[in-house]
Amino acid sequence: MNIVKKAVPVLGVLLLAACNTVEGAGQDMTRAGVAIQQEARAAQ
Secondary structure, eight states, X not given: OHHHHHHHXXXXXXXXXXXXXXXXXXXXXXXXXXXXXXXXXXXX
């Protein structure tokens, strides 16, 4: 039981860190998509 009490906060921190990473990656992809759209419009 003692191991579980120590593991739960560690797992929580890891999950929060993963969410931040995924969110940041999504934002980067969005910015890249916007840049590609702008370049495509400029090339027309």
